[in-house]
Amino acid sequence: MSIVEQLQRQHLKQLTPYASARRSMSGGNIWLNANESPYSNSYNVDDSKLNRYPEFQSKPLNQAYAEYAGIKASQVLSSRGSDEGIELLIRAFCEPGQDKVLICPPTYGMYAISAKTFAVGVTEVPLLNSGKVNNWQLDTESVIEASAECKVIFLCSPSNPLGNALNTNDIEQVLQHSPRSIVVVDEAYIEFSSGDSVVSWLERYPNLVVLRTLSKAFALAGIRCGFLLANDDIIELLQKVLAPYPLPDPTVQIAVQALQTSSLERLQQQVATLLAERERVQTALEQTPLTLVSQSDTNFLLYQCEDAAGLVKTLADNGLLIRNQSAQRGLENVVRITIGSAAENDELIQQLKDYFS
Numbered sequence: 001m002s003i004v005e006q007l008q009r010q011h012l013k014q015l016t017p018y019a020s021a022r023r024s025m026s027g028g029n030i031w032l033n034a035n036e037s038p039y040s041n042s043y044n045v046d047d048s049k050l051n052r053y054p055e056f057q058s059k060p061l062n063q064a065y066a067e068y069a070g071i072k073a074s075q076v077l078s079s080r081g082s083d084e085g086i087e088l089l090i091r092a093f094c095e096p097g098q099d100k101v102l103i104c105p106p107t108y109g110m111y112a113i114s115a116k117t118f119a120v121g122v123t124e125v126p127l128l129n130s131g132k133v134n135n136w137q138l139d140t141e142s143v144i145e146a147s148a149e150c151k152v153i154f155l156c157s158p159s160n161p162l163g164n165a166l167n168t169n170d171i172e173q174v175l176q177h178s179p180r181s182i183v184v185v186d187e188a189y190i191e192f193s194s195g196d197s198v199v200s201w202l203e204r205y206p207n208l209v210v211l212r213t214l215s216k217a218f219a220l221a222g223i224r225c226g227f228l229l230a231n232d233d234i235i236e237l238l239q240k241v242l243a244p245y246p247l248p249d250p251t252v253q254i255a256v257q258a259l260q261t262s263s264l265e266r267l268q269q270q271v272a273t274l275l276a277e278r279e280r281v282q283t284a285l286e287q288t289p290l291t292l293v294s295q296s297d298t299n300f301l302l303y304q305c306e307d308a309a310g311l312v313k314t315l316a317d318n319g320l321l322i323r324n325q326s327a328q329r330g331l332e333n334v335v336r337i338t339i340g341s342a343a344e345n346d347e348l349i350q351q352l353k354d355y356f357s
């Protein structure tokens, strides 16, 4: 038996790591598989202090994000992507081998993987696609019932991989009736959504946490910067388990510039363009045998087809990457397609037409 087999923590033997878009697919020249922005915006980086450790938490950055989100700087924690925020919550609130988190599949994979990494249990309360077609919503009663045994509840709105936003009334019900659980609303795609953020509820609900990121609409996946928004006592607890220097100095510099008024105006324009492109792609794909699985409030679309693996492979062989979501509960033969630049979307539409002809 190798040293690793002898010494590794037992529960890690069964753990399948997160198959991120970048890790599971390589090559290609059109990347529509990671919900990234097609825009690469320019920033200035001052290299005169790279010999120094960065701040534990940058005041200018947290202040800028607080202004953007309409909250106090003391309610902001900046982290290495919102993935780090997910992990901090589990490390700070859940006892390994004892506590559980609650997720509502189909949902973002890192909630369960982060929990399992720390030997924390995962309770699943699937979303329901009843009532309005293509509008997946919380099974609110069951979430509230199950929350009695779950320390942290992860709600993703708008949802990855579905795309639609959860009803804010349902989220509020969960917050009200699960006062002994931390209710995390992951708003990674909020800038694309026509719905409202729940961030203004922080004053009302001491158990609310909102996750945000610069990886999507802000077009900054490469700098790894996310924000966890919560009341001061939660932020103080999370700071106990946060790494000493979580964000590299160039990340902080770029993130501060991205939150300036001129950059936010550019963001609005880029979001508007992507939403118009989403409309265009959706309309074009109505002419194919693909079936839309969910209404999108994000920068991606979700479609069912006959053979997701075959479709993903054929497009990848032609240099165009999309994401197979078939491993998700209830999403057999479903693919997720990120909205790219107009030229990338043209290529996508053409390749799909060719595939189905």
Ligand SMILES: Cc1ncc(COP(=O)(O)O)c(C=O)c1O
Pocket: 034, 035, 080, 081, 082, 083, 084, 108, 156, 159, 160, 186, 188, 212, 213, 214, 215, 221, 224, 225, 226
């Ligand atoms: C719903 C959701 N939450 C969180 C993340 C992680 O984002 P970040 O790049 O900030 O770690 C993603 C990334 O795809 C996501 O889709």
